[in-house]
Amino acid sequence: MASHRRPKQPSRTRVTVLTATAAAAVALTSQAAHADPKPTKSEVKAKVDKLYHEAEVATEKANGAKEQRDKLKKQADALQDKVARGQDELNTPRGELGSLATAQYRSGGLDPSVQLLLSSDPDTFLDRASALDQLTAKQAESLQKIQAKQRTLAQQREEAQGKLTAVAEVHKTLNENKKTSQGKLAEAQKLLNTLTAAERARIAEEEQRAGRAAADRVKRGNEAPASADGDAGGGVGGGGNDGGGGEQADLGNEVPASALGAAALQAADTRVGKPYARYGTGPDSFDCSGLTQWAYAQAGVQISRTTYTQINEGTRIPRSQLKPGDLVFFSNTSHVGLYAGNNTVLHAPYPGTYVRYESMNTIGSFQAAVRI
Numbered sequence: 001m002a003s004h005r006r007p008k009q010p011s012r013t014r015v016t017v018l019t020a021t022a023a024a025a026v027a028l029t030s031q032a033a034h035a036d037p038k039p040t041k042s043e044v045k046a047k048v049d050k051l052y053h054e055a056e057v058a059t060e061k062a063n064g065a066k067e068q069r070d071k072l073k074k075q076a077d078a079l080q081d082k083v084a085r086g087q088d089e090l091n092t093p094r095g096e097l098g099s100l101a102t103a104q105y106r107s108g109g110l111d112p113s114v115q116l117l118l119s120s121d122p123d124t125f126l127d128r129a130s131a132l133d134q135l136t137a138k139q140a141e142s143l144q145k146i147q148a149k150q151r152t153l154a155q156q157r158e159e160a161q162g163k164l165t166a167v168a169e170v171h172k173t174l175n176e177n178k179k180t181s182q183g184k185l186a187e188a189q190k191l192l193n194t195l196t197a198a199e200r201a202r203i204a205e206e207e208q209r210a211g212r213a214a215a216d217r218v219k220r221g222n223e224a225p226a227s228a229d230g231d232a233g234g235g236v237g238g239g240g241n242d243g244g245g246g247e248q249a250d251l252g253n254e255v256p257a258s259a260l261g262a263a264a265l266q267a268a269d270t271r272v273g274k275p276y277a278r279y280g281t282g283p284d285s286f287d288c289s290g291l292t293q294w295a296y297a298q299a300g301v302q303i304s305r306t307t308y309t310q311i312n313e314g315t316r317i318p319r320s321q322l323k324p325g326d327l328v329f330f331s332n333t334s335h336v337g338l339y340a341g342n343n344t345v346l347h348a349p350y351p352g353t354y355v356r357y358e359s360m361n362t363i364g365s366f367q368a369a370v371r372i
């Protein structure tokens with residue numbers, strides 16, 4: 001006789017485990033379906049560009065704070081030196097006053113009538129009395145000099161202390177901006193690290209090619225096709241040592257704004273290939289305003305340190321009237337370069353790059369132009 005057994009039912013524990021496993025698998029599949037995809041090279045480049053711009057804004061503010069701090073410190077030092085010299089000068093009338101007081105005590109310690117009785121010679125007494133009057137007048141004059149000098153010294157000490165307080169405040173601002181800039185650069189580097197080595201190399205190659213094309217346009221003295229720039233030139237760093245063409249560029253057929261502008265542009269051209277460095281003022285590394293300041297210094301003119309002050313140092317001109325040697329400002333005045341002709345700028349772009357020529361169309365939004 002055949003035996004009929006009922007199939008064994010799965011235990012409740014087993015059912016629970018299987019159910020949980022299935023639910024977890026569904027959840028993981030759902031998460032995978034909704035997970036953010038890895039950003040493309042172009043997306044990373046755009047984000048890094050934005051971070052570099054924000055870092056440059058902070059860098060220029062730091063440059064301004066440093067320039068202000070150095071100026072205030074110099075003023076405070078000068079005031080402190082003036083106070084020290086004034087204190088030495090004060091010692092002279094004080095000594096005179098002490099001597100006069102001693103003389104007065106010795107000659108005027110007795111009542112004048114008693115001195116007359118004791119004097120065997122009235123004429124001698126009268127001479128002494130006249131001298132005492134003159135002594136008292138000189139004493140009063142010395143006292144007035146001392147009081148005036150003390151008031152001046154007190155004012156100078158207060159002014160010097162105010163400058164030192166301002167120095168401390170500006171130094172704090174300087175450090176805050178440096179910290180902000182460093183943070184933006186670290187964030188940009190983190191994004192860059194999400195790209196493969198091949199992708200980073202491709203971006204660097206595109207930037208170098210765009211830089212060489214821009215330099216060639218200046219040399220040829222006419223416009224190259226718009227496609228020569230591609231989408232590169234305003235993005236991720238890593239350009240080679242040629243920085244976009246190591247040869248010095250002629251000005252083409254555009255006439256410089258002036259002999260001064262031509263000299264500044266030619267000086268900057270000798271720096272092509274030098275690396276970008278935050279707070280760099282040359283001659284071997286630069287940030288954007290450091291390059292323009294250095295270039296004009298070689299031409300014999302001292303301009304200020306930051307983009308925010310350089311924009312106020314010359315005559316404003318419209319973009320349609322740009323001439324080689326003019327200063328060109330971008331992105332809310334946070335970036336500056338020298339116009340080189342043919343819609344091209346010579347500048348120090350951002351960390352990881354080198355001084356190079358670049359199309360104005362790829363740098364950023366045009367803000368203003370100034371002729372020194």
